[in-house]
Amino acid sequence: NAGVMQNPRHLVRRRGQEARLRCSPMKGHSHVYWYRQLPEEGLKFMVYLQKENIIDESGMPKERFSAEFPKEGPSILRIQQVVRGDSAAYFCASSPFSGTDTQYFGPGTRLTVL
Amino acid sequence: DQQVKQNSPSLSVQEGRISILNCDYTNSMFDYFLWYKKYPAEGPTFLISISSIKDKNEDGRFTVFLNKSAKHLSLHIVPSQPGDSAVYFCAASAVIIQGAQKLVFGQGTRLTINP
Numbered sequence: 001n002a003g004v005m006q007n008p009r010h011l012v013r014r015r016g017q018e019a020r021l022r023c024s025p026m027k028g029h030s031h032v033y034w035y036r037q038l039p040e041e042g043l044k045f046m047v048y049l050q051k052e053n054i055i056d057e058s059g060m061p062k063e064r065f066s067a068e069f070p071k072e073g074p075s076i077l078r079i080q081q082v083v084r085g086d087s088a089a090y091f092c093a094s095s096p097f098s099g100t101d102t103q104y105f106g107p108g109t110r111l112t113v114l
Numbered sequence: 115d116q117q118v119k120q121n122s123p124s125l126s127v128q129e130g131r132i133s134i135l136n137c138d139y140t141n142s143m144f145d146y147f148l149w150y151k152k153y154p155a156e157g158p159t160f161l162i163s164i165s166s167i168k169d170k171n172e173d174g175r176f177t178v179f180l181n182k183s184a185k186h187l188s189l190h191i192v193p194s195q196p197g198d199s200a201v202y203f204c205a206a207s208a209v210i211i212q213g214a215q216k217l218v219f220g221q222g223t224r225l226t227i228n229p
Binding site: 004006033035040041042043044045048056058059091093095101102103104105106107108110 | 118120148150155156157158159160163203205215216217218219220221222
């Protein structure tokens with residue numbers, strides 16, 4: 001039973017380019033969460049999605065960032081016109097239900113903006 | 115506004131002894147607490163959780179204690195083993211908007227177990 005999968009594991013972009021991060025939740029999980037970890041800090045919530053719906057995007061910057069979880073395929077976190085401050089580890093988590101269900105995390109994507 | 119705080123950035127413990135990691139929170143709406151363990155270049159791994167209706171939860175070598183009046187929780191690992199060396203994150207949540215479980219994380223404590 002495969003865990004949460006994220007790709008790519010490492011992504012290097014130049015300032016102004018676009019970054020696309022993918023997340024496939026665990027089998028049977030319909031809830032996806034994205035978190036960002038800056039160096040020497042804890043993880044910060046960005047967005048919570050169910051299939052075809054954004055439920056809570058209160059942690060996502062208003063500009064340049066977007067997320068989707070289509071009916072078919074992985075969840076995508078998209079960062080347009082990246083800046084150096086976007087360099088971080090981006091983690092995806094999934095759970096079968098919401099509420100008090102445990103979230104299981106993927107290995108993360110490390111984004112480096114040159 | 116740091117709602118979940120882990121005031122010890124690092125902790126060093128002798129193998130076989132007890133490791134105690136602490137976490138404080140400020141938001142009284144939090145009703146579910148979790149501990150995650152993280153190795154470098156990997157995602158956080160779930161360890162143990164506790165609901166606000168309990169004050170203790172035990173799973174093998176890991177026990178989590180919750181003191182709601184003090185808004186404090188702790189993770190006890192006994193006996194500590196070299197493989198326990200990692201960064202430990204405390205996380206908390208409050209059920210909001212259709213039951214969304216938005217986790218709020220502390221900054222982490224780096225635990226080192228010395229042989």
